[in-house]
Amino acid sequence: MKAAQHATAARTRIWLDLASGSGADALRGALMGMGLIPQPLPLDPGPRRQALATLKEGALAFLDVSDPALHGPRPFSALVQALPEPAAAGRVMLSRSRSGHVSPADRAWAQNLGFADLLPDWLGGADCHALRDVVAWVARSTGLDVPAPHEWLPYTRLLSGSGDEKSAARAIVWGLTGEAPEACTARLATELDIADRRWRLHDYPRCFIGSHAVEHLMHRLRRPREEVLALGQALGELGLLVHVTQEHSFLDQDLYYRLAWSDALDRVDAAAVWRSAEQGLPEMSATRSHHGRDYADCFVGEEAVAWLAARHDLHRVDAWLALHRMAQWGWIEHVTRARPFIDGHFFYRWRGDAERAAA
Known part of the structure; x- marks a missing residue:
C-alpha cells in the first residue's frame, strides 16, 4: 500500500x-x-x-x-x-x-x-x-x-x-444453484406449476406440489433427490418456502407449498405496510382465551391478514406474506412462540408495544 x-x-x-x-x-x-x-x-x-x-x-x-x-x-x-x-x-x-x-x-x-x-x-x-x-x-x-x-x-x-444455521442454509442454496436464495426463489416463482388448489373443501391459493417441484429441480439442476430436498429445506430455513399450513418441512410428497415471494407485494411501499401494521395491529389486540388460558394484548392471524389485505388492496396471500416477513424480522410473534405466522385462528402479538413499554 x-x-x-x-x-x-x-x-x-x-x-x-x-x-x-x-x-x-x-x-x-x-x-x-x-x-x-x-x-x-x-x-x-x-x-x-x-x-x-x-x-x-x-x-x-x-x-x-x-x-x-x-x-x-x-x-x-x-x-x-x-x-x-x-x-x-x-x-x-x-x-x-x-x-x-x-x-x-x-x-x-x-x-x-x-x-x-x-x-x-x-x-x-x-x-x-x-x-x-x-x-x-x-x-x-x-x-x-x-x-x-x-x-x-x-x-x-x-x-x-x-458460520451459523442461517449462513449454512444460504451456502447450501449457493452451492446447489449458483444463485442467491432470493434469486433462486424468484426463478422458481416463474418455473413451478403454481396454481390455486383445493384439499378437503379448503382452498389453497398460489401453491405448488412438493413432489412435482422435486422432479423439476432434479431435471433442471441435474442433482440427486437428496440434494434437491436439502435445497428446499434450506429455502425453508430462510423463510422463502413454506408449507401452506406450516406443518411440514419440504418433502418429496404430494403436499402443498408456497414460495414466500411476490412481485406484487414488492411493488407496494414496505414502509407504508409496516406503518399500517404498527398502528392497526395494536388496535386489534385484546385479551383472548384458548383452552381456559388468557392471552393479553394479542390479535388473530387470519383477522390481521384480512384487515391488511383490505387496507392495501392486496391479495390475501400477499397480505399473509407481508405479515410473515414481519414475523421473520421479529416484529410479530406467536403468543407462546410455538408457531410461525399462519393465516388461521392463532394468536399473535405486535412486539413494538413491548419494546416501547420497556424503553
Whole structure:
C-alpha cells in the first residue's frame, strides 16, 4: 500500500455492529486487508452516539439489524434517529444476516431512507460477490484505491468462521444453484406449476406440489433427490418456502407449498405496510382465551391478514406474506412462540408495544 493510501486508511474509522457468522468475520478480514482497523460499535447509548457522530467526519459503519432485541422493533427508523444527520445514513451499510431473506421491498425501503444498502449477508456466495461490492464501496467512500481481490481475500479466508444455521442454509442454496436464495426463489416463482388448489373443501391459493417441484429441480439442476430436498429445506430455513399450513418441512410428497415471494407485494411501499401494521395491529389486540388460558394484548392471524389485505388492496396471500416477513424480522410473534405466522385462528402479538413499554 502506498504511503498516502496507508495514511488515509490509518485515520479512517470503521465501526462494526455485527452478529457472528454469515460472513461477518470475512468482512473484518477484508477491511483489515485494506489497511483499515474495524472497531466494535459501542452498545451503551452515550458512547454509541459519540461513535456514530464520527460518520460526519468520514467514518463508516456496518450494522446487522437482524435482532430486534438489540435494534428495537423498527431498526431503520431507530437508526435514522440515532444518526448525527440524515446524510450520514449513506455511510452506513446494513445487513440482515441472521434472520432469513431480504426482499426487494426491504432493500428499497432501506435505500429510500438513505442507507448505502441492505444485504442478506456479507459474502454473496462462493465467489464473495457481495463482499467484493462492499470492498469497492468502502474504497470509494474513503478515497482509497479499489484493491484487487488477491490483496484482501487471504485475510477473509484466515478470519472466516464456521458460520451459523442461517449462513449454512444460504451456502447450501449457493452451492446447489449458483444463485442467491432470493434469486433462486424468484426463478422458481416463474418455473413451478403454481396454481390455486383445493384439499378437503379448503382452498389453497398460489401453491405448488412438493413432489412435482422435486422432479423439476432434479431435471433442471441435474442433482440427486437428496440434494434437491436439502435445497428446499434450506429455502425453508430462510423463510422463502413454506408449507401452506406450516406443518411440514419440504418433502418429496404430494403436499402443498408456497414460495414466500411476490412481485406484487414488492411493488407496494414496505414502509407504508409496516406503518399500517404498527398502528392497526395494536388496535386489534385484546385479551383472548384458548383452552381456559388468557392471552393479553394479542390479535388473530387470519383477522390481521384480512384487515391488511383490505387496507392495501392486496391479495390475501400477499397480505399473509407481508405479515410473515414481519414475523421473520421479529416484529410479530406467536403468543407462546410455538408457531410461525399462519393465516388461521392463532394468536399473535405486535412486539413494538413491548419494546416501547420497556424503553
